[in-house]
Amino acid sequence: MDTGKQNERFERARAALANGEYKITPLEDGVWSIINGDNTPYRVTHQTCECKDFEHNAKHGVMCKHICAIHILFPQTQGGQSKMNDTTPNPITGWTRLYHPSGAQVTLPIVYAAASNMFGQVDAYLGAGFQVNAPSLEEGEQKQEVVSVSRRESKDSTPIVAFYLAHPKTVKKFLHSYLNNQEDVQAFETATGLKLDSIPLWPAERDIDKDHKDAGTYIVPLPRPINLVWEVNPKWQTWSTEGGKSTGAIEPHKRILVRYDATGVKPVTAPLSTPVTSGDPKPAAGALVRKYQDNTSCKDDPAERVAFDAYTKANNNSPASLEALRAWYRVAGSK
Numbered sequence: 001m002d003t004g005k006q007n008e009r010f011e012r013a014r015a016a017l018a019n020g021e022y023k024i025t026p027l028e029d030g031v032w033s034i035i036n037g038d039n040t041p042y043r044v045t046h047q048t049c050e051c052k053d054f055e056h057n058a059k060h061g062v063m064c065k066h067i068c069a070i071h072i073l074f075p076q077t078q079g080g081q082s083k084m085n086d087t088t089p090n091p092i093t094g095w096t097r098l099y100h101p102s103g104a105q106v107t108l109p110i111v112y113a114a115a116s117n118m119f120g121q122v123d124a125y126l127g128a129g130f131q132v133n134a135p136s137l138e139e140g141e142q143k144q145e146v147v148s149v150s151r152r153e154s155k156d157s158t159p160i161v162a163f164y165l166a167h168p169k170t171v172k173k174f175l176h177s178y179l180n181n182q183e184d185v186q187a188f189e190t191a192t193g194l195k196l197d198s199i200p201l202w203p204a205e206r207d208i209d210k211d212h213k214d215a216g217t218y219i220v221p222l223p224r225p226i227n228l229v230w231e232v233n234p235k236w237q238t239w240s241t242e243g244g245k246s247t248g249a250i251e252p253h254k255r256i257l258v259r260y261d262a263t264g265v266k267p268v269t270a271p272l273s274t275p276v277t278s279g280d281p282k283p284a285a286g287a288l289v290r291k292y293q294d295n296t297s298c299k300d301d302p303a304e305r306v307a308f309d310a311y312t313k314a315n316n317n318s319p320a321s322l323e324a325l326r327a328w329y330r331v332a333g334s335k
């Protein structure tokens, strides 16, 4: 058997598990269903899988990434103990999504057991420093990674951009946002790394879905995934509370873009200008030196200072420049 090929598949399985890309459901004793990127459920055991990779490589003794995932999640007892004599039930694994203090979202395994034991496992993660909410989010705000975008225009020619998730099952846009002025356009271009005009204009009144025949033309992949900070539209909340679809009222848009989030996207090139002092929410303002990453100083202008501090707090980093701060604040402040 080819050790290199096998290791590569184990690596892919580990990465997919860490990213929460596999939906794994136990079917029967020692058999699981794994759904991954192509949305096809495979029947997988410790020895077999229905995927193409395994079909081709089984004869070389190479296990596919799905089988590897099963071995990672449900290790077999050492010593070649036969399954029939093994009375220990297979551990079935649940998952919890938590945040590393850096802002990285991680999917961590929880072995199904007595409830108190499961509580204990989550407690252990939290005790170690994992966080329930993404750092730098205000109450009610949520963060979502998006990977592609489309563009259309309102009747008065205001650009509207729609963002999409990587998940193949979600064909509708995640949210859309009006770019009402030049600053909005600037913030969009800074966050995505795309020029607005480079995105083909979708000539319709509703955002294009990913399963539309022209999606390949009008939905453009982002140079790299970005995070959107969003919140539930209060109008949608009201609509939902009042009975939602059953009332026949038109459903308002559910999600509103609050700002683009640079955490984890932009490399940290300068130390924090604001020292992080835990326990002291209001450090003495006079003691701070506010510097942009392009080395210019924040002017002694209250509005600029407030925006600067809000940016630093939200992004765990100082703004790249005054322009970047303005672009960000435009989006963050327009909610």
Ligand SMILES: [Zn+2]
Pocket (backbone or CB within 6 Å): 042, 049, 050, 051, 052, 053, 054, 064, 065, 066, 067
């Ligand atoms: Zn497979």
